[in-house]
Amino acid sequence: GNSVTQMEGPVTLSEEAFLTINCTYTATGYPSLFWYVQYPGEGLQLLLKATKADDKGSNKGFEATYRKETTSFHLEKGSVQVSDSAVYFCALKVTGGYNKLIFGAGTRLAVHP
Amino acid sequence: GAVVSQHPSRVICKSGTSVKIECRSLDFQATTMFWYRQFPKQSLMLMATSNEGSKATYEQGVEKDKFLINHASLTLSTLTVTSAHPEDSSFYICSASPGDRADTEAFFGQGTRLTVV
Numbered sequence: 001g002n003s004v005t006q007m008e009g010p011v012t013l014s015e016e017a018f019l020t021i022n023c024t025y026t027a028t029g030y031p032s033l034f035w036y037v038q039y040p041g042e043g044l045q046l047l048l049k050a051t052k053a054d055d056k057g058s059n060k061g062f063e064a065t066y067r068k069e070t071t072s073f074h075l076e077k078g079s080v081q082v083s084d085s086a087v088y089f090c091a092l093k094v095t096g097g098y099n100k101l102i103f104g105a106g107t108r109l110a111v112h113p
Numbered sequence: 114g115a116v117v118s119q120h121p122s123r124v125i126c127k128s129g130t131s132v133k134i135e136c137r138s139l140d141f142q143a144t145t146m147f148w149y150r151q152f153p154k155q156s157l158m159l160m161a162t163s164n165e166g167s168k169a170t171y172e173q174g175v176e177k178d179k180f181l182i183n184h185a186s187l188t189l190s191t192l193t194v195t196s197a198h199p200e201d202s203s204f205y206i207c208s209a210s211p212g213d214r215a216d217t218e219a220f221f222g223q224g225t226r227l228t229v230v
Contacts, residue, residue, distance in 0.1 A: 042223055089156065
């Protein structure tokens with residue numbers, strides 16, 4: 001079946017620290033991969049996506065590379081800010097899945113000044 | 114970018130009453146919309162897939178008579194929590210996509226926090 005596994009949080013960092021949030025997946029077929037971010041009390045916003053192997057999605061300083069050989073899509077940012085504090089969800093969608101997103105458990109990030 | 118609007122953002126209701134939540138795609142048509150439930154500090158749990166013009170498809174363990182879904186048009190889906198009880202208190206989120214491809218972004222509503230007292 002299709003599933004997404006994320007590293008457990010919370011992740012607590014100081015401002016300007018390097019961030020990595022691990023995400024691995026299992027999928028039948030060839031999935032598209034997404035990272036969504038949820039700020040407190042809000043819905044989800046797309047952060048970045050990648051649709052084929054070796055694609056790199058990037059946005060707001062965040063990056064993630066679609067690694068088919070390791071079935072991974074780790075999220076990274078070189079220098080986090082307090083405003084990055086949120087919950088980050090890794091997700092996949094497969095062709096023929098009626099746009100159904102499969103989410104990981106979410107990783108809460110807290111960045112302190 | 115595309116916008117999905119969810120209303121209301123917060124609702125408090127008495128136990129035993131019903132609550133309707135609306136999800137609208139403002140600038141695109143969506144034959145399929147999705148309803149999620151999120152418990153505090155947890156991931157999103159897909160409740161059901163709302164299909165325009167046909168019955169919703171519910172995930173295992175979700176009571177279809179409890180959570181009524183109506184997808185009356187290509188831009189509107191509603192979720193009605195019937196005979197609500199305190200255990201139904203949660204954060205409900207809808208999503209929709211402007212296309213059916215796997216690489217199409219899903220847009221999410223801002224969520225509805227339901228509190229049943």
